[in-house]
Amino acid sequence: MFKSRADKKRRVKGERLALSVHPLFILFGIYFLLRGELFLFMSYTVVALLHEFGHAAYAARIGCRLNRVVLMPCGAIVRGDIEGISLSDEIRLALAGPFVNAVCAAGFVALWWLFPETYPYTDVAAFASAGIAAVNLLPAYPLDGGRVVYCIAAKLRSETFARKLMIALSLLVAAGLIALFVYTAFVKINFTVLFFALFILFGIFGGKDCRYMRIRYDISADLARGMEIKKVALRTDATVKKALGYMERGKYLEITLFDADGSFVCEISQTEFFEIFARADIYHPLSEYIDEL
Secondary structure (H helix, E strand, O other), rough: OEEEOOOOOOOOOOOOHHHHEEEEHHHHHHHHHHHOOOOHHHHHHHHHHHHHHHHHHHHOOEEEEEOEEEEEEOOEEEEEEEOOHEEEEHHHHHHHHHHHHHHHHHHHHHHHHHHHHHHHHHHHHHHHHHHHEEEEEEEEOOOOHHHHHHHHHHOOOOOHHHHHHHHHHHHHHHHHHHHHHHHHHHHOOHHHHOOOOOHHHHHHHHOOOOEEEEHHHHHHHHHHHEEEOOOOOEEOOHHHHHHHHOOOOEEEEEEEEEEEOOOEEEEEEHHHHHHHHHHOOOOOEEEHHHHOO
C-alpha cells in the first residue's frame, strides 16, 4: 500500500531505510501462530514487502527512494511525501506494488504449466501474491486502489473533494468488513477480516511517518574504484525526470544538450546534474536550470 500527499509539508528525517512493526502486526502473527499457520503468515509478509519494493522501484525512477516501511496486519504501508509529484505519476506509483504482485503470481502459474510438480511448493506464494494484488485495488485507504481513486477524483474535481470521497469510501469498506466479521462469528469466526477492517481504519485516521524522499547521491566510493562514463545527448526541452532516467548505478553520467536545430548548447556533468536535481521541479526542462550552474 502506498500513502502520499496528505502530509506533503512535513520534512523527511533520516537517510537510512527503516523497518517498523505495528502492534497489530504482532497480534496478527500471534493469531496465526496459535492457529498453526505461521508459515502462511510469513509468506504473506514476504509478499507484502515485495509489494512495497515495487513502489520503491518506480519511486526511484522519479528521483525518490524508500525511507521507511511499516509492517501491518494484511500488508505494509509506505507513505510518499514527494514535493511536486504529478497525479499521473502518483497513480503509476500506486499501481507499481500490485503490478509486482501480479507478475509474481503469473510467474508461478507459468511455472506450474511447465513444471506441475512445483505446485505444492509454490501455491502459498502464488495465491498470496494474487490476493495482495487484488485486495490492494479496493477503493479504500491505505490501499493502492484508494490512492488511484483519490488521484482520479482530484484530477476531475479537486483534492479537497477527493479527500472527502476517500474517507467516505474507506469508512464504507471498513464497515462492510466489520459486518462480515460479525457474520462469521455465527458461522466460522474469521479474525483476519477484523484485522483487515482495523487496518483500513488505521489508514484513514493515522499512521507513522513512513515515506519516500529525494535521492541523495554519494559517488565517492564508486570514483575510488573507477567508474565508466555514460554519455547521453538530449534536447534542451528534455525534462529533469527524463534525464534522471539515464542514471545508472556504477556509471558517471555526462549530458550534452542541443537546441531544436541540433546546435551544441552545453555539457552537464553528473555532479552538476545533482545540483540541478536538488532544487528542480522534475517536470521542468533542463534548460531552465543551466544558467544557474
